[in-house]
Amino acid sequence: QFPTGSSSTNPFL
């Protein structure tokens, strides 16, 4: 599963 990434660095999450 793709790491959803942290919303702290991702402006789209």
Next chain:
Amino acid sequence: ADIPWAVKVEDKVKYDAIFDSLVPVNGLLSGDKVKPVLLNSKLPVDVLGRVWELSDIDHDGMLDRDEFAVAMFLVYCALEKEPVPMSLPPALVPPSKR
């Protein structure tokens, strides 16, 4: 490996012009500056989220010139119905980040 970068020089020039038009600070663009540009592509937000994850290679919440080019490259691929990959293909990693 010295594989050539997937981003062509003429595309990089185009992406650099967009990058500079967004007024980078210390050569970096923050997420809120890049977000409207990527949203302009009308791609779904979850796709853009993945584009960001892949292009923000140092995960600092900012995109430098090369990372921005990777993001734009992935957006154009997605617009041509190329699915955004789950991980960054080696050919897309900017030479400066290898």
